[in-house]
Amino acid sequence: MAIKVGLVSLGCEKNLVDSERMLHKLRAHGYELVTEFGESDVAVVNTCGFIQSAKEEAIETILEIAKLKEEGRVKKLILTGCLTERYKEEAAAEFPEADAVIGIGDNKDIVDILDKVLHGERIVRFSPKMDVELSGERILSTLPFFSYLKISEGCSNCCTYCAIPMIRGKYRSTPMEQLLDEANWMAENGVTELNIIAQDTTRYGEDLYGENKLCELLHKLCQIEKLRWIRVLYCYPERITDELIETIANEPKIVKYLDMPIQHCNDDILKRMNRPSTKAKLYEVIRKLRTAMPDIVLRTTLITGFPGETEEQFEELCKFTQDIMFTRLGCFAYSQEDGTKAGAFPDQLDDEVKQHRADVIMEQQMHISYDYNMRQLDTVKTAVVEGFDKWAECYFGRTAADAPDIDGKVFFSSERKLAVGEYVTIRINDMLDYDLLGEVIEDESAE
Ligand code: SF4
Secondary structure, three states: OOEEEEEOOOHHHHHHHHHHHHHHHHHOOOOOOOOOHHEEEEEEEEOOOOOOHHHHHHHHHHHHHHHHHOOOOOOEEEEEEHHHHHHHHHHHHHHOOOEEOOHHHHHHHHHHHHHHHHOOOOEOOOOOOHHHHOOOOOOOOOOOOOOEOOEEEEHHHHHOOOOOHHHHHOOEOHHHHHHHHHHHHHHHHOHHHHHHEOOOOHHHOHHHHHHHHHHHHHHHOOEEEEEOOOEOOOOOOHOOHHHHHHHHHHHOOEEEEOOOOEEEOOOOHHOOOOOOOOOHHHHHHHHHHHHHOOEEEEEEEEEEOOOOOOHHHHHHHHHHHHOOOOEEEEEEEEEOOOOOHHHHHHOOOHHHHHHHHHHHHHHHHHHHHHHHHHHHHHOOOEEEEEEEEEEOOEEEEEEEOOEEEOOEEEEEEOOOOOOOOEEEEEEEEEOOOOOEEEEEEOOOOOO
């Protein structure tokens, strides 16, 4: 009887891609993959560990499964991912219940490690993080029509508040031919929406080819016939070139959506974050984007309460986001992380102040999102079907303006039965704070 393995993937989509590669290896080696831990022999936890809240979620998940192990419902527990990579031996000591505690450089050997664990060994191993596989076969765990293409590993930007470079290592681009093979394989297996991800997608190729190759990669991805939507996430503002703006504007398959985390707008704060942006440069790149694509959907991420952030600097951030009116925005209270430069800065703020400022920004953003949704009323859009909501008795899905898992949805009625992954034309006739409502119309002239 096949040994049942359950895997939980915490954190970001980049970690999810790592999980999908481990799932493929496990199944290829004859392990049966299950989705419920209560019925698995082996539990693998691919942890996240870059900020306090993520670490707490990982620890909670591990302790939950350790309890199942105590009850004999799970026999073996394997821990990997950013939390174990960051804390290594400390993590191994912290979780004696775990039969294996490994680093991200060991994910490629998950089968060998599981074999040893099943023979009663306890494995504590942290291979060089540079050993992380940059590509590989996957079992797609998202809805069948969309997925992620992770184009590189690590980060070399070294923002002072960020633990990722010390966890994932310096920036390594995946060779383009491997990415195109992976994208073709996904397209041949039903993926029509491809989300391009990395810690910094806009640095692609510079390490490997000595020049930026993101635009070339995007043009080649657009030639994959079965792909319909290509979305670029995690763009570093300073690396958004005129060529990239043109590429996004002129390639019909690339959705007019850009995720561009800016973190702040005050020049002094940006400098202390070790981000080469300035407020003037941010205004300029956003002006260029909106000149080339007036309806572009701009998403960003902000940090409030960075050490030393004054009330005036915070007011400046509020005024900047009110002025720019990002379509989508996420805001995090600064997390003081051990091992980071900013973590040792003297002028740390109280958690309440940090969180209050994040709440103020999100309150402001709710109104901006509402106004944006108001402007969508009575427009006709293309949406991809994600499912049927039995409670609301209607279908739900996303338009090109909605990235998976982080943005809103559109809920819509249809006279005919729809399939998951189908692209339909919708007239928007109502709205909520972050979501849109509509009905399917049989008319191809959608946005
Ligand atoms: S760009 Fe900055 S915040 Fe993003 S992963 Fe790299 S170091 Fe961290």
